[in-house]
Amino acid sequence: MKKLSLITTLLAVPVMLVAQGGGLDPADILKPLSDQWTSYSGDMTSKRYSALKQINTQTVKNLSLRWMASNITTGCGPNGTGQGGAAPAGGGGRGGGRGGEAPAAGKIVVGGFGTGEVNNCGPTRFGGGILFVDGILYGAGINDVYAIDARDGSVIWHYYWKFRGGTSTGTRGPSMWHNYIFFELHDDWVVCLDARTGREVWKKEIAPFEQQYFSTNVPLVLGNHVIVGTGNDTDEPAYLKALDPETGEEQWRLYSTAQKPGDAGLETWANLEAAKHGGGTSWIPGAYDPETHLYYFGTGNPTPSYMTGNRGEGDNLYTSCLLAVNVDTGKIAWYFSASPHDTHDWDATETPIIADLPFGGRTRKLIMQATRNGYFFVLDRVTGEHLLTSKLGLVNNYASAISPDSPLHLNKRGEPQRNPMKDALVAGALVNDDVLNYPPPTFSPDTGLFYVHEQNSLRITYLLEPDPRGSMGLGGIASGGSMSYGTFVDAIDYKTGKVKWRHELTNGSVGLTSTAGGVIFMSNGGGIEAIQATDGKPLWHSEIGNLSSPPETFLLDGKQHVLATGSAGLYMFVLN
Numbered sequence: 001m002k003k004l005s006l007i008t009t010l011l012a013v014p015v016m017l018v019a020q021g022g023g024l025d026p027a028d029i030l031k032p033l034s035d036q037w038t039s040y041s042g043d044m045t046s047k048r049y050s051a052l053k054q055i056n057t058q059t060v061k062n063l064s065l066r067w068m069a070s071n072i073t074t075g076c077g078p079n080g081t082g083q084g085g086a087a088p089a090g091g092g093g094r095g096g097g098r099g100g101e102a103p104a105a106g107k108i109v110v111g112g113f114g115t116g117e118v119n120n121c122g123p124t125r126f127g128g129g130i131l132f133v134d135g136i137l138y139g140a141g142i143n144d145v146y147a148i149d150a151r152d153g154s155v156i157w158h159y160y161w162k163f164r165g166g167t168s169t170g171t172r173g174p175s176m177w178h179n180y181i182f183f184e185l186h187d188d189w190v191v192c193l194d195a196r197t198g199r200e201v202w203k204k205e206i207a208p209f210e211q212q213y214f215s216t217n218v219p220l221v222l223g224n225h226v227i228v229g230t231g232n233d234t235d236e237p238a239y240l241k242a243l244d245p246e247t248g249e250e251q252w253r254l255y256s257t258a259q260k261p262g263d264a265g266l267e268t269w270a271n272l273e274a275a276k277h278g279g280g281t282s283w284i285p286g287a288y289d290p291e292t293h294l295y296y297f298g299t300g301n302p303t304p305s306y307m308t309g310n311r312g313e314g315d316n317l318y319t320s321c322l323l324a325v326n327v328d329t330g331k332i333a334w335y336f337s338a339s340p341h342d343t344h345d346w347d348a349t350e351t352p353i354i355a356d357l358p359f360g361g362r363t364r365k366l367i368m369q370a371t372r373n374g375y376f377f378v379l380d381r382v383t384g385e386h387l388l389t390s391k392l393g394l395v396n397n398y399a400s401a402i403s404p405d406s407p408l409h410l411n412k413r414g415e416p417q418r419n420p421m422k423d424a425l426v427a428g429a430l431v432n433d434d435v436l437n438y439p440p441p442t443f444s445p446d447t448g449l450f451y452v453h454e455q456n457s458l459r460i461t462y463l464l465e466p467d468p469r470g471s472m473g474l475g476g477i478a479s480g481g482s483m484s485y486g487t488f489v490d491a492i493d494y495k496t497g498k499v500k501w502r503h504e505l506t507n508g509s510v511g512l513t514s515t516a517g518g519v520i521f522m523s524n525g526g527g528i529e530a531i532q533a534t535d536g537k538p539l540w541h542s543e544i545g546n547l548s549s550p551p552e553t554f555l556l557d558g559k560q561h562v563l564a565t566g567s568a569g570l571y572m573f574v575l576n
Contacts, residue, residue, distance in 0.1 A: 023179035023195055024133050029221065030290050035555040040129035040173055040218045041440060042552070046287040046353045048442040048513045050553050054560035055575050056517030060530045060540045063562060063573045068544075069153035070569040074144050075108050075160035076121030109198040111191060112143070112162030119143055119163050125548050126565040128173025128218060132554045137563070138181055138195070139570070140171050145183050147198060150556055153570060157198030161185050167214035167233070172285060173549070175218050175226075177245050182219040182226055190219050190228050192248060204248035211236045218285045221245055222295055222327045229282030233473045235303045238281040242330060252330030256280025256299045256318050264332070270312030278311060279303035280319035284349040284438055287367070292382060294324045294333055296367055298348035305345040306424045306461075306477045309468030315340040320348045322369055322377070324384060334384030337415050338371045343423045344398060344431070345474060346373040351440040353450065354381050359495060368443065368494055370452045373398065374435025375416050376497050389414035390497025393435040394456045394485050398422045424463040424477040433457040433482065439511040440550060442520065447533050449500060450492040451520060453509035456485035489522065491536065503536035511550025521562060523547035528564045528571075544571050 024038060033042035034051040041048050055063065120142065130139035136156065137148040143163045147156040164187040174183045180201060181193040188209045192201040207213035207230045217229040225242040232238060237259060242251040257278040258266035269275035279302045286297030302311060302319035318332070320339035325332055338348035352369040359366060359378070367381035374393040379386055389402055400419035422431040434455060441452035458481075465476035488502040489509065506525050513521045518533045527543035528551055545567025552563045562573040 024176045026177060026221070029177070036134075037130070037132040037552050037554050039131070039175060039220065040285045041287070041351065042129075042513070044222075044288040044290070045355060046285075046351050046440070047355060047445075048440060048511070048550070049444055050513065050515045052515055052553055052555060052560050053517040055515060055519060055553065055562070057519060057532055057539060059575060060517070060519050062576050063530075063540060063542075064576050065542070066561070066572045066574040067153045068569060068571050069148065070123065072124045072146065072148070072155060072569055073122060074120055074124050074141055075110070075158070076116065076119045108158045108160045109200075110160050110162065111200055111203065112160075112164070112185070112187075114162040114164040114187070116162040118165045119160075123569055126570060127171045127549050130173060130549065130552060130563060130565070131176050132552065132556075132563070133176060135556065137570075138174050138176060140173050140183060142168055142171050142186060145174055145181065145193065145198070147195065148570070150561075150572070153572065159183075159191075159193055159198045161191070163187055164209060166209065166212065167231075169214065169216055169231075172216055172218040175221055177221040177226075180245060182221065182245075184215040184217055184219055184228060184230075186214045186216065188213050188215050188230065190215070190226070190243070190248070192245070202248040204243060206230050206241065207232075207236075216283050219243075220285055220288070220295075222288050223290070223293070225251060225327050227295060227327065229297075231281045231283040231300070232279075235277035235279070235472050237276055238279055238300065240282045240297070240325070240330075242327065254325060254330045254332070256282070257316075265317030268312075268314035268317045270310055270314075274311045277303065278316060278319060279305075280321070282349070284351060287352050287354045288327070289354055289365075289381060293327050294381070295327050296322065296324050296352050296354065296381065298322050298338070298350060298352065298369070298371070300347045300349055301342050301345045303473055304468055304471045304476065305474050306343055307463065307466070307468065307471055308341070308343065309471065313341065316342070320346055322348055322352060322367075322379075324381065336377065336379055336384060336386065336413075338369070338375065338377065339373050339418070340415050341418060343418060344373070346371065346434075348372070350436055350438065353441065353443045355443060355445060357445070357448070357494065359387060366494070368450055370436055370441060370450070370492070372434050372436050373416060374432065374454075375399075376450070376492055377414065378494060378497070386413040388495075388497050389416070390492075392452075392454055392490060392492070392499065393432060395458050396432050396435055397458075398431050424461040426463050426466070428460045428462045430458055430460055433459050439509045442512040442514040443494070444514040444533050446516065446518065447491075448494060449533070450494050451512050451514065451533075452490055452492065453505070453512070454488045454490045454502070455508070456487065458483045458485075489520075489531075489536065501536050503531055507546055510547045513551050513553060515553060521551035521553065523551075527566065528562070542571075542573070544568070
């Protein structure tokens with residue numbers, strides 16, 4: 001039986017490899033962002049900086065709407081109704097182009113293990129990164145993946161997942177490798193689809209659904225690894241996984257906290273049991289350096305989130321940390337604790353950006369990150385050496401100090417130190433709310449500025465449940481008396497950490513994109529806005545409704561286009 005299984009496996013490999021002909025060359029995923037949009041942030045540096053410059057500060061006013069797709073609807077109901085009939089999810093992997101096995105335009109390929117009765121119906125609200133490869137858009141809602149003709153907005157295929165229920169937040173979108181599309185589902189599966197047909201090639205469980213995990217991350221393809229992460233707001237162990245892109249088989253697993261005696265970071269917890277259930281989920285994609293084989297990503301808050309509870313007074317590693325992980329081994333190369341002993345649900349999951357830039361008199365391999373707690377960090381991305389920490393936010397008051405750099409205490413190096421009097425208290429504590437959140441930043445090498453969304457507010461936080469058994473996860477507190485001090489896009493000088501200018505927002509950002517044309521695209525004023533990268537001067541605006549994902553730009557038929565996800569669907573703008 002073992003010999004037969006081996007032969008069967010070997011015979012199956014060429015069949016799967018057929019699906020790799022054409023599609024997205026893995027080498028293109030590592031190229032600087034330009035003609036195409038091949039990953040969540042455009043490229044693996046996560047700069048969201050496009051080298052295109054047809055659209056610039058002078059020509060951006062000539063953008064006009066090429067098409068709007070407002071009739072892209074989700075499937076709903078137990079039988080997966082919606083756009084046309086349903087095609088089965090099985091098979092796949094060998095269809096040719098848009099013909100052959102591909103479902104007719106608008107038809108649904110059905111997957112999932114639920115009845116479909118809890119799926120959202122109506123217009124799709126696209127989220128995360130939308131890929132643009134060879135004239136086709138690959139985008140997603142929470143339970144749906146689409147291939148869309150970029151020239152007219154028509155649906156080529158629609159993959160519909162029958163959701164089992166549970167936590168449902170927002171998707172970070174799909175990824176692509178050769179002719180495979182990878183996507184994480186909230187009820188904890190990752191699927192590999194044939195990019196030409198939408199049919200399933202394989203699917204694997206990421207985490208046990210019964211333990212209340214939820215999966216929103218982008219399954220990034222780094223080398224020969226599909227990196228998947230998952231979220232959890234209770235107290236289940238958090239981890240990152242690497243899967244084989246051909247088969248979905250697990251290659252390695254990295255837990256965010258110690259799971260057994262001798263594991264690194266255990267000494268920063270009260271005991272092993274507290275560490276095993278300590279949190280640190282990974283639910284937002286990071287950046288990747290192919291030269292070092294290091295993947296840089298942030299981990300989520302510890303649990304319980306708003307009080308020390310049974311986790312002790314240590315730093316609670318590796319929660320609320322920036323980690324550098326070798327993608328071939330799954331081992332941590334270095335870490336930086338953005339919020340040691342986090343008691344505010346700050347996370348450090350915000351997208352980091354990597355670049356080779358002058359710093360301190362020489363060019364260095366840098367990594368930059370602005371985190372939810374309102375601090376901006378610059379580190380050496382090879383060694384993890386701390387280079388700079390600066391505070392953002394107009395009313396940021398949660399920390400009492402910045403720890404000094406010390407070669408004797410490498411885990412105390414430019415890290416904000418919490419003020420315990422700003423923790424949730426029975427009598428209430430006046431403390432800043434989230435200064436940043438998940439919307440991805442952008443960095444322009446032309447201006448040397450790091451652009452990020454800044455929120456400014458104070459709230460009174462009350463401790464309702466001092467017993468840690470009643471305040472696991474995100475429980476045990478209540479907030480009131482919120483006072484707003486404005487929302488802005490900040491332009492930060494990476495060398496000094498100082499905010500060079502602020503551009504006021506009338507609604508929250510969903511992420512930013514900068515270009516070699518000196519323009520920044522973002523959501524503002526009930527639509528998409530373009531501002532000047534040097535000083536924030538408004539240049540262009542289209543009122544298409546609040547965006548649900550960051551704007552993107554690419555080259556189609558020789559012309560630079562801008563894609564936006566407005567309230568009624570997809571909007572494609574072209575430079576005339």
